[in-house]
Amino acid sequence: MTEILRVASLNFSTLDRSESMPLFAEWCEFDSTISDKKRLLKLREKAGGRDAIANALALVMRSHYDDVSRIAQDVSDLGYGKASALLAERMPRSATARSGELGEILATELVEEELGYWVPVRRLRYKDGREMALRGDDFIGIQNNSDEAIKYAKGESKSRKTLAQDAINDARLVLARDHGRPTPTSILFVADRLMDLGGEEEKLGRAIRNEVATRAVAPDRIEHILFAVSGNAIPKALLDDFAATSGDRPHAVIHLEVSDHQDFIKASFEKALKLGND
Template sequence: MAQFDDWCISVEAPVGNNRLRVITGQTSNLGVGIQATAAVVPTHYASAEQIARALARLGKQAAAAQIESLLPTTKQIRSGDLAEIYAAEWIDAHSGGYRAPIKRLRWKDHRNMAMRGDDVIGIFQDPQTHRLQFLKTEAKSRVRLSAQVLTEARAGLDKDGGLPSAHALHFISARLLELGNQPLADSIDDALLKHGVPPQSVRHLLFTFSGNAPDALLTASLQAYSGPITQWGIGLRVEGHAEFIGAVYDRVIANANNS
């Protein structure tokens, strides 16, 4: 986990019927944040089994080279990937029961290309009915967050009638089958092909990672939304945003070489 509570402070407030949380990295604890983040970043690009197999077969140097070969090298792609990683980590730890069932970045076409489609989809399964609820997520990372960026995120959330796209859900289902999680894959297929995905089973998460304060921008975005789907706005702020990202990826590479 990214262990947000160990290096950030969080403040939550309602915005109408919606929810806003601002998570601020504490300057004195950013080293903790870099270490905690670097520990989880490799798992979003490769499975533990894949890394362990490379280590067992080829040795430490080759395993480290494999990890480094999967990491993006451009600042823009690293920034976008880290926002998606943080969104998935937040969902798993702090969303009240939703889980991001796959780590989507493992299936990138190229390490320096962004993936298309819904950034992250969190899923909650009712233990009695086994019906699914979805948390459709757009994750944005900018040194300086702007209203235009949130407008772009809103457009992504509102696509497909505000629902998770069928393509994204089919993708998750197929990956879950490959990973051996047939029950959840079947439940996703049932939602798509048997029950449908009603708007009341969906929430939206607008997740931002920025160097400037996101409070006012996220509040305005939530207030402007007039649709039927409950909205969550989560803003992670880290001063020295670009330097922090660089330090995280440098630490990932250093950890791989020293493990």
């Protein structure tokens, strides 16, 4: 039985985190700097770390484009070849689009695994076209503790062979839009998907909609997260950016160094598309 069928029972639905597949603890070494409302995370691959998480990363990538149980059903109904072709219709082919989307996937997984947020919507499932970039925030995270007001993460990801000042500036401009709040269209999309579920998720979605309508979320309840994966070591420009972030809200700057950046992206998509053999 192929790997995709063995994991079909895991719940990788868009809105449920009852099962998780940790990546970064096995894959990377962490160097963290945390002070006040600011945190800087520098990640580098461990020796052998990439091989250790290769299968898990492939599964996670698939789950961002489609529900894993549906992919398993495709394998059962159509066979490996046609199921792979169907999955390929959702994944980009161009190197640029693949770079950006893998950056978004890694950012989403890291903020859930390491920063304590839940990212309810895997938004790559909702693209208008395989090569089309999605508008709005790259990811929106939520922390919802019963005794506290809802906290949000507004995130922007960048993936570059060489990370430089222009990409960092672009990320900051996006994070600053809408007075630093999550883009209304993006956050309402999250709220609507939660409301579709009923129960406690519906209540959470309703609460989010109410806050969007009243613009009631204070800056200190919205963390800005700038995630970057690149082939170069963390550049001084990103360290300077971190130092310059204001104190009116929480900030996280995260950099993942992958020296063979472009080869890594190519190999990751190839593995994610390889469901098995007839």
